[in-house]
Amino acid sequence: MKRIILMLLCCLSLTLLRAQEGVRFESLTFEEALQKAKEENRWIFLDAYTSWCGPCKVMAEQVFTLAKAGVFFNSRFVNVKYDMEKGEGPELAKKLGIGAYPTFVLIRPDGVVHDKLVGGMDVDGIIQRVEHSMKQTETVGTLAVRYEQGERDKDFLLKYLRALSDASEVRRLREVAGILSGQLTDIEKIDSTCWILFDNNDLAPFHSENYWFLLAHRKQFSQQVGQEKVDRRLGMLYTGVLSSIVWGRDTKTTFADVQEIGKVIRTLKTDDKKRLLAYVSLANAYKEKNTSELLKISKKAFPVFSDADVMMMVMPVSVYFRTQEDKAALREFIPVGRTVVPNLKIQENVNYVTYYFDELEKQM
Template sequence: MKRISILCCFVLCFLQLSAQEKGVQFQDLTFKQALDKAKAENKLVFIDCYTSWCGPCKYMLNTVFVLPEMGAFFNDQFVNVKYDMEKGEGPWLRGRFHVSSYPTFLILRSDGALQHRIVGSRPAEDFLECVKRGAKEETSQFYLDQLYRQGKLDKQQLISYRAALGDAKRNAELKQITGEEFKQLSDDERCLSRYWYIYDQEEINLEDERFAYLIAHKAEFDKQVGKEIVDKRIYDNYFERLAAIKSNVPVAELVALMKKQIASVDFEGKAEIFLSLCFVEARNNMDIDAMLDLLEERVQDLPRVFLWQTPFLDFIVEKGNKKQIERYVSLENRMLEVLDNEKLKKVVKDTFARYRSGRSDN
C-alpha cells in the first residue's frame, strides 16, 4: 500500500512538471541578459511585472501561463522573464517603464524599447489576443502611437489603436480616440451595433456629445443594439455619476442637465435615477423640507448607496427647526426596516439617540 502511495505521488509530480513544461517558460535572467538573449535569438522580451501580494498576478501565473496553448505561442515568440517589482531589479524596472498597477505585462524589443503594454489579469483567450496584438509591430502600441502623433492613422488603424489602448487601460486616451471615431462616422453608421463600443464606456460623461447622441437616437439604438443593453448603459452613466458626487459640491448645473435629459428619454430604472437625483439635489442644497418629503414618501425605494446615507444627514439636525428635527427622528424605524446590515443598524440607533439628545457630533 505504501509503495502504491509513493508511486501515485511520483506520477502526480511528473504530470505537474509535464504541464509546467508545456506552459510559458519563464527564464531566470537579469534584464540585460534577457535583452541580449532576445537579440541573439531574434525574439521579443515578455516581462511579467508582479508583486508577491497580488492576487491577480497569482491567477495569471497559476491558471493562465501554465496552459499549453500559452506556452506554444510565448516560448516561440519571446524570451519570457518575470520580476517582483519590490525586489532586485524590480523597483528600477518599475520606474523605467512607469509600472503603477499589478499585474502589468511588457513586450519589449531587444533594444529595450517598449512595444506593447498590457495592464491587468484576463482569461487566457482574451490575454493571448492582447499578446498577439502586441507581438505584431503594426498592431502594437509603439507603432500606432507614432502614427497617431503624426496624424497618419487611417480608419482601420484607428480601430487597432483603440484595442491597443484598451490593453494598456489608457482610458483617457481611449475616450479621445473613440470620440474621433465618432466624428468620422455618418449618421447611418453611428447607431450600428458594431460601433456600440464608442458609447459603452464608463469614461463618457453626461456632457459628452456621444451620450447626447445616444439619448437623442435611443429608439434606433434599441433596434440595432438591443433595448436592454442600451437601457443599462444609460442607467449606469447616470447612477455612477450621481453616486460619485460628494455632498459638499454645487450641483445646480448638473441637476438641470440631468433633468432635461431624463425628461426626453425612457429607459429601465428611470424612476430610480430620478429619485436618486432628487436625493442628491436636496442633500447638496441642504434643502431640509425637500429631503424630509422625499424620505417620508420614498425612503424604501432609494438605492443602497443613498439609503445608507439617510441616517447621517447631520445638516437636518444642525440647521433644522424643532418640527423638522422631529420629522427626521421619527423616520428611524422606517430606515431600520429597509437597512440590511446589522452593524449599520446599531450605528443608526446610536446616531438617532444622539439626535434625540440634541447632539449631532460623533
C-alpha cells in the same frame, strides 16, 4: 554512499519545493528588468498594483501564491511588481499608460509593450489570457506602434480604440476618439461599429458633445444597436451623475439638469426606471438641502435598494445625515438606513452597512 543519497534527497526536496512555490517576483528596477529580459531573451510580466486595490490583494494572496501560477510564470517571464503610488510607480504608470488596477503588462524581450490585461481573475483565467495574448499580433501594444508610425485610417482607429478601452488607457483613448470622430459623418457615427464612442463614460460623459449627439439620435441608435443597450447606457450614465451629486463631488450639475435627467429617465424602457427615479428624487432633495424630504424619500427607496445601490446612494445619503447638525433627523434616519440590509446579497456589503450603522448609533 549515504552522503550521495543525502545530497540526492536534498536536491529532490529543493526541486519539489520550487515546484510548489508561486510566482517569484524579483526585486528589480524597471530598467534592470528590461536589461535582464533582453539578456535572457524572456518576456516581462509586470503586476501594476496599489495598496488600496481589493482585487490586487486577492491576486497577490490567492492567485500568484499558487504552484500552478509559479509553474507557468517562473519559466517564461522576468516577473516584477510595482506599487503605482510609491517609488518609481507613478512615473511607470504615466509611461505605460496605466489607469486601472490591477493591470498586468506583458513586455517583449526587446522592451516593446505587447499588451495590458486589466482586472482580477482566477489562476486559470490569467494563464489563459496571458497565453492568448502572447499569440496575438494585434494588441494594445502592437497597435500603439502602428499609431505612433502615423496609421490613421478609420478601421484601424476603431480597432485601436477598442483595445485602449479594454486596457483602460483613458488619455490615449480620448485622443484617438477625437481623431476618429473628426473623420466620421453623422451617419457613420450612428453605425453600430462606432457605438464605443457613445457607450463609454470617458468618451461620452454627461453634457459632452457625444452625449448630446446620442440623445438627439436615440431612435437611430436604438435601431442600430438595440433600444435595450441605448437605455441601459443612459441609465448607467445618470446613475453616476446623480450619485456624484449626493456624494457632494458634482457641484456643476444644476437643479434644472436633474429635472431634465428625470424627464429622460421617464422615457426609458428599463426595469431600473423606478430605482433611477428614486435617485432623481434623492438628488433633488440633496440639491435643496431639504433634510426632511431626503428622509421621506429614503424611507420609500431604501427598503427596495440592493447591492448596486450601497455605494451609489445609501452611503452618500448616510454621510449627508451624519454631517448635519440635526441629531433628531440622524436618529430617525439610522433605522431607515438599516432597511437596505435584507435585500443585500453580497456578504461584504451586509457587513459594511451593518457595521456603519452600528457605529453611527453608538455616537448618538
